[in-house]
Amino acid sequence: MTVRSVLIGALVAAALGLAGANAQGRLEIFDAHLHYNQEPTPFYSLDKVLEVFRRNGITGIVATSRPNTGTQQLVEAKAPSLWVVPFIRPYRVRGDMQTWFNDPTIFDLIKSEYERGYYRGIGEFHIYGNAAASDWVKKMVDFAVERNLYLHAHCDEEALLILFAHNAKARIIWAHTGFTVAPARVAELLEQHKDALWGELSYRNGITERDGKLNPEWRDLFERYSDRFLLGSDTWINERWFGYDTIFKEYRGWLAQLPADQARRIANGNALRLFGPRPPG
Numbered sequence: 001m002t003v004r005s006v007l008i009g010a011l012v013a014a015a016l017g018l019a020g021a022n023a024q025g026r027l028e029i030f031d032a033h034l035h036y037n038q039e040p041t042p043f044y045s046l047d048k049v050l051e052v053f054r055r056n057g058i059t060g061i062v063a064t065s066r067p068n069t070g071t072q073q074l075v076e077a078k079a080p081s082l083w084v085v086p087f088i089r090p091y092r093v094r095g096d097m098q099t100w101f102n103d104p105t106i107f108d109l110i111k112s113e114y115e116r117g118y119y120r121g122i123g124e125f126h127i128y129g130n131a132a133a134s135d136w137v138k139k140m141v142d143f144a145v146e147r148n149l150y151l152h153a154h155c156d157e158e159a160l161l162i163l164f165a166h167n168a169k170a171r172i173i174w175a176h177t178g179f180t181v182a183p184a185r186v187a188e189l190l191e192q193h194k195d196a197l198w199g200e201l202s203y204r205n206g207i208t209e210r211d212g213k214l215n216p217e218w219r220d221l222f223e224r225y226s227d228r229f230l231l232g233s234d235t236w237i238n239e240r241w242f243g244y245d246t247i248f249k250e251y252r253g254w255l256a257q258l259p260a261d262q263a264r265r266i267a268n269g270n271a272l273r274l275f276g277p278r279p280p281g
């Protein structure tokens, strides 16, 4: 073996290693919790946002915004290689978060926004405990069920159960998967609400240990329910746009510790199953 062939061999090995890393890095990700808020102007221009998605390997998003104009822009941009799944945000201004569930004008907003014809869900909305029992929340849940819309609910367990009690056919994406609800309880809820409940993992506590290794309870949960989780950035404030790359670097860090089929489902396979088929283009 000549020095040259050894050198070529080393180069080929390095290239293969790089290709492997790229293949891992290119795992397509669907961001199922995105806010493109505009009050009155967005933190990033539309072009900049699309660039952020591209460099992070984001090929699909659940788009929401306050007010809904940001979502409309993302839909109308028809950006190549970005699949936009729009959800109706039931807020006009930040203050609506505290009052929407008793506000008839919000139900009107949902109905009129729905007329655009492209929405696939309602949310993210915030609801806690017995506030979910209001007539206007029930109207919204029934409206969603009748039109095959998902609900993206930032809620505690009590409110989650009330949403299902309003209408047993509700399909709920649980924003943040309850933040701190014990993994064993998350498993019970997923088991009790098959084809009706999915967990979205932004801000979810406890998935990894301090060293970045997957927590064993979460590893087990993903093994049993890899078809029930979605990833999200939750760009609710400008800092989250600023930290977008870091958020997805962390996701990729623990996805890489899972078997490839589980990682693919959580990264984008489940979104495809929920919202697909993906339109061509």
Ligand SMILES: [Zn+2]
Binding pocket: 124, 154, 175, 176, 234
């Ligand atoms: Zn939230």
